[in-house]
Amino acid sequence: MNIIEVKGLEFEYKAYDDNGEVCGVNKVLRGLDLTVPRGQFLAVLGHNGCGKSTLAKHFNGILTASAGSVIVDGMDASDEERVFDIRQKVGMVFQNPDNQLVATVVEEDVAFALENLGVPPDEIRKRVDVALRIVDMYEYREHSPHQLSGGQKQRIAIAGILAMKPDCIVLDEPTSMLDPKGRAEVMETIKLLNSQGVTMILITHYMDEAVQADRVVVMDEGKIIMDGTPKEIFVRVDELKAHSLDVPQVTDLMYGLRQNGIDVPLDVLNETECANALLKLPHGAYEKPGAAPAAPENDEIPYVAEVKKLTYKYSVGTPFEATAVDNVSVSIKKGQFVGVIGHTGSGKSTLIQHLNGLLRPTSGEILINGRNIWAKDGDIRKVRFMAGLVFQYSEYQLFEDTVYKDIAFGPKNMGLTEAEIDTRVREAAAAMGLSDELLERSPFDLSGGQKRRAALAGVIAMKPEILILDEPAAGLDPKGRDTVLEEISEFHRQSGTTILLVSHSMEDIVRYAEKILVMNHGRLFCYEDTDVVFSHTRELTQIGLGIPQISRLSHLLKEGGFDIGDDIYTIERAKERLLKTINA
Amino acid sequence: MLNDITIGQFFPGKSVIHRMDSRFKIVLIIVIMVMLFAAQNFFGLAVACTFILVIYAASEISPRLMLKSIKPIIPIIILTAVLNLLFVKEQDAQPLVQFWIISIYMKGIETSIFMFLRVVFLIVGMSLLTYTTSPIVLTDAIESLMSPLKKIKFPVHELAMMMTIALRFIPTLIEETNKIMMAQKARGAALDTGGVIKRARSMVPILIPLFISAFKRANELATAMECRCYKGGEGRTKLRQLKATKLDFFASGAVICVLGIIILDNILL
Numbered sequence: 001m002n003i004i005e006v007k008g009l010e011f012e013y014k015a016y017d018d019n020g021e022v023c024g025v026n027k028v029l030r031g032l033d034l035t036v037p038r039g040q041f042l043a044v045l046g047h048n049g050c051g052k053s054t055l056a057k058h059f060n061g062i063l064t065a066s067a068g069s070v071i072v073d074g075m076d077a078s079d080e081e082r083v084f085d086i087r088q089k090v091g092m093v094f095q096n097p098d099n100q101l102v103a104t105v106v107e108e109d110v111a112f113a114l115e116n117l118g119v120p121p122d123e124i125r126k127r128v129d130v131a132l133r134i135v136d137m138y139e140y141r142e143h144s145p146h147q148l149s150g151g152q153k154q155r156i157a158i159a160g161i162l163a164m165k166p167d168c169i170v171l172d173e174p175t176s177m178l179d180p181k182g183r184a185e186v187m188e189t190i191k192l193l194n195s196q197g198v199t200m201i202l203i204t205h206y207m208d209e210a211v212q213a214d215r216v217v218v219m220d221e222g223k224i225i226m227d228g229t230p231k232e233i234f235v236r237v238d239e240l241k242a243h244s245l246d247v248p249q250v251t252d253l254m255y256g257l258r259q260n261g262i263d264v265p266l267d268v269l270n271e272t273e274c275a276n277a278l279l280k281l282p283h284g285a286y287e288k289p290g291a292a293p294a295a296p297e298n299d300e301i302p303y304v305a306e307v308k309k310l311t312y313k314y315s316v317g318t319p320f321e322a323t324a325v326d327n328v329s330v331s332i333k334k335g336q337f338v339g340v341i342g343h344t345g346s347g348k349s350t351l352i353q354h355l356n357g358l359l360r361p362t363s364g365e366i367l368i369n370g371r372n373i374w375a376k377d378g379d380i381r382k383v384r385f386m387a388g389l390v391f392q393y394s395e396y397q398l399f400e401d402t403v404y405k406d407i408a409f410g411p412k413n414m415g416l417t418e419a420e421i422d423t424r425v426r427e428a429a430a431a432m433g434l435s436d437e438l439l440e441r442s443p444f445d446l447s448g449g450q451k452r453r454a455a456l457a458g459v460i461a462m463k464p465e466i467l468i469l470d471e472p473a474a475g476l477d478p479k480g481r482d483t484v485l486e487e488i489s490e491f492h493r494q495s496g497t498t499i500l501l502v503s504h505s506m507e508d509i510v511r512y513a514e515k516i517l518v519m520n521h522g523r524l525f526c527y528e529d530t531d532v533v534f535s536h537t538r539e540l541t542q543i544g545l546g547i548p549q550i551s552r553l554s555h556l557l558k559e560g561g562f563d564i565g566d567d568i569y570t571i572e573r574a575k576e577r578l579l580k581t582i583n584a
Numbered sequence: 585m586l587n588d589i590t591i592g593q594f595f596p597g598k599s600v601i602h603r604m605d606s607r608f609k610i611v612l613i614i615v616i617m618v619m620l621f622a623a624q625n626f627f628g629l630a631v632a633c634t635f636i637l638v639i640y641a642a643s644e645i646s647p648r649l650m651l652k653s654i655k656p657i658i659p660i661i662i663l664t665a666v667l668n669l670l671f672v673k674e675q676d677a678q679p680l681v682q683f684w685i686i687s688i689y690m691k692g693i694e695t696s697i698f699m700f701l702r703v704v705f706l707i708v709g710m711s712l713l714t715y716t717t718s719p720i721v722l723t724d725a726i727e728s729l730m731s732p733l734k735k736i737k738f739p740v741h742e743l744a745m746m747m748t749i750a751l752r753f754i755p756t757l758i759e760e761t762n763k764i765m766m767a768q769k770a771r772g773a774a775l776d777t778g779g780v781i782k783r784a785r786s787m788v789p790i791l792i793p794l795f796i797s798a799f800k801r802a803n804e805l806a807t808a809m810e811c812r813c814y815k816g817g818e819g820r821t822k823l824r825q826l827k828a829t830k831l832d833f834f835a836s837g838a839v840i841c842v843l844g845i846i847i848l849d850n851i852l853l
Binding site: 356444 | 772805814
C-alpha cells in the first residue's frame with residue numbers, strides 16, 4: 001500500500017512583468033515519478049534549487065501540480081474539497097524552527113491544528129499530552145517557544161503535526177539550523193516515529209542523516225535521478241560528486257583507496273562497517289615518527305590579539321546574573337588560521353564579540369596589535385575595523401539596493417576616499433568569487449550562497465587585521481558550503497589575514513585550521529595545534545563535541561590492532577597512511 | 585536596552601485572583617474603575633481604594649510591584665495634583681494661602697487629593713489585571729467578550745489571532761534587532777552618535793534587514809499554519825476553555841456590593 005503516488009508531476013513558477021503579462025516560466029519540476037510505500041523512512045537529497053522543497057509542498061496540497069498527479073492515500077492532492085483531509089494525513093515540518101510556531105505557549109501550539117479542525121477540547125487535551133510525551137517535551141508544555149533551544153522548538157513543531165495523527169510527516173531540512181545536539185534530538189525523534197509506523201520523508205543535506213533512511217532518492221533539475229537503498233546510492237560516488245553532493249567520509253575514503261588499486265568494498269556507510277572491511281586486509285604497522293620535537297614557537301611573529309583574564313557577566317546585579325566567559329586568557333599570532341569550537345552556550349560567541357569591542361569585558365583586557373582596545377584615548381569604532389566580525393546567517397545584514405553599495409558600507413564608515421572604496425569593493429568581491437556583473441544586482445536577487453559571500457565581502461573590504469567568522473557555512477548546501485570555505489581559505493593564503501573560524505562542524509574546521517581553540521562552560525578548554533588537539537580526542541568527546549567520522553574510524557582500527565596514528569582527522573591523511581600500511 | 589522591555593508583565597501564581605475567569609476579571613476591573621470615578625466624597629473613595637487594596641492582597645503580588653507600576657506615571661500624577669491645587673477656585677470662600685498670583689482654596693486641596701488617589705488606584709487596578717493574567721489568556725478573554733461583534737462582521741477572531749502572533753514574535757524580533765544592530769556596528773555603523781537626522785538615517789541599515797526578515801517569517805508562518813489546517817475562525821475549538829466558577833460569581837457579588845455602597849453613599853450624603 002502506498003501513501004504517496006506521484007506521476008509525471010510538473011510544476012512551474014510564472015514570472016510576471018509590470019503589465020501583468022507572463023514574461024518567463026521557471027520549470028521547477030519536470031515530469032517526476034515517485035511512490036512512497038507506507039511506513040518507509042525516505043531521505044531526499046539534492047542541492048539547493050533542485051526542486052525538492054517544491055516537491056514536498058505538493059504532498060499536502062500547498063502547491064498544485066501544473067501537470068501530472070499526486071495521490072495521497074487514494075485522494076487527489078489537488079482536490080480542494082479534501083484538502084484538510086490530506087493535510088491531516090501528511091504533515092510538514094520546515095527548516096526554521098521559529099517560523100512555524102504560532103502560539104506563545106508550547107501546549108497551545110501543539111493544539112493549534114486540532115483547534116483548527118474543531119476537535120472537542122477534552123480530546124485536544126489528550127492528544128496534545130500524548131504528542132508532547134512522544135517528542136519528550138511534556139515537561140516544557142507551559143514554556144514559551146522563545147525560551148527553548150532550536151532542537152526543542154523543532155520537536156514542538158513535530159508534536160504539533162503529530163497531534164493530527166498523520167500517516168506521513170515530511171520534514172524539509174529540519175536540522176539545518178540546529179547545533180549538533182539539536183540535530184541528534186530531532187533525528188532520534190524521526191526514527192522513533194518511523195518505528196511506530198509513521199512514514200517519514202526527510203529532505204536533508206547531511207549524509208549522516210540520509211544513511212539512516214530505508215531509501216534515498218536524489219533529485220536534480222526537477223527530476224529524480226537516483227533511487228535506491230543508502231548502500232546502493234552511496235557507492236555511486238562519482239555521480240553524487242558530479243551533482244555537487246557529499247558522500248559519507250568513510251565511503252569517500254574507500255573510494256580513494258579503490259582508485260589507488262586497493263580492492264575494498266564501497267558499500268560502507270558507517271565507521272564500524274568500514275573498520276571491519278579494512279581490518280580484513282593484510283596490513284603492516286604504521287611507524288610513528290619518533291616523537292618529533294614540538295616545532296619551536298616562532299617568537300618573531302607578533303600577537304595580533306591577546307585576551308587577558310577576560311571575564312564577562314550578563315545582567316550584573318539582577319537575579320539573572322550569569323557568567324558567560326570565565327577568566328579566559330589566550331593569545332593569537334598574526335596570520336594564523338584558528339578554528340573555534342564549543343557547543344551552544346560554551347561562551348565562544350561571547351568571546352569573539354569581545355575581540356572587536358561589541359561587548360565590554362566585566363574584567364580583564366583585550367589587546368589588538370598590542371593596544372588595549374578599551375584604553376581611555378581609544379576609539380572603539382577603529383577597533384571594529386581592525387577586527388572584522390561576520391555573524392551567523394550574515395546575509396541578514398544586507399540592506400543596500402546593489403551588492404556594490406552594500407560591500408562599500410564598511411569602507412564608507414571608515415571615511416575612505418571614493419577611489420580607495422572602489423578598489424576595496426572590487427578586491428573584496430573578487431576574493432569572495434563575486435563577478436563584476438553581480439555587483440550591480442540587488443543583493444536580494446542572489447542565491448543563498450552568493451548572499452552569504454556578499455556579506456563576507458562587506459567585512460573583508462574593511463581590510464581587517466583579524467577576520468572572525470561565526471558559522472560562515474551554516475544552512476548552505478554542500479556545494480555552497482565548500483565554495484564559501486574555499487574562498488575564505490584562499491583569501492587567508494593570499495592576504496595573510498588572521499582568521500578565526502567558529503563552527504559546530506569539526507569536519508569543516510579541521511580542513512583549514514592550523515590551531516584549534518576549544519571553549520567549554522565559559523572557560524578555555526584548550527588552544528593547541530590541530531594535531532595536538534586530536535591526540536586527546538577522548539576529552540573532546542567527554543565535553544560533548546563530535547569528532548569527524550574519519551577520526552572515529554581510526555580509533556576503531558586501533559582497537560582492532562591496526563594503528564594508523566592518533567592524528568587522523570582528514571580523509572587525505574587517513575588515505576595516505578592506509579596506502580602506506582596496507583600490503584596490497 | 586531592548587531586553588528590558590517586558591510585554592504585559594505577567595507573574596504566574598495560584599491566588600484566587602489568578603484563578604478567576606479572565607473575562608470576569610476584565611469586566612470587574614472596568615467596574616472598579618468606574619467606581620473610582622463614581623465616588624463623590626471621601627468615604628466613597630476610601631471604600632473603593634480599600635477594596636482595591638484588599639484584592640491586591642488577595643492576589644499575593646508583592647507590594648513592590650504595585651509601587652513599580654505607579655513609578656512611570658509619577659510626574660503626571662504630580663502635575664495633575666498641582667494643577668488642581670492651583671486652579672480650582674471656590675466662590676465665596678477665603679483662600680487658605682495667598683501670595684503673588686497664587687491662591688489655594690480648601691476645595692483645591694480636596695480635588696487634588698481626589699485626583700491623586702483616583703489616578704494612582706486606576707493604575708494599580710489595571711496592573712493587577714496584567715500581573716495576574718497571562719497575555720494569551722487575556723487575548724482569549726477579549727476575543728470571547730467581543731464575540732457578539734461578529735454579528736456585525738467585525739473580524740474578532742482575526743484580531744485575536746494577530747494579537748497572539750504579535751505576542752509570539754515580539755521576543756524573536758527583539759532578538760533579531762539586536763543581532764542586526766551588532767552586525768552593522770561591526771561594519772562601523774555609528775548608531776548612537778550625531779544629530780537627529782543622522783541618527784534616523786543610521787536606522788536604515790537596521791530597519792531594512794528587519795523588515796525583509798519579518799516578511800520572510802510571515803510568509804513561512806503562513807505556510808506552516810496552512811499545513812496545520814488553518815482556515816480562519818469558523819468552526820474552531822479551543823484547548824483552554826474559559827470557564828466561570830463559583831469564585832467568579834462570588835467576586836462579581838462582592839464588586840456589586842461595593843458599588844452599591846458607593847452609590848448609596850452618593851445619594852444619602
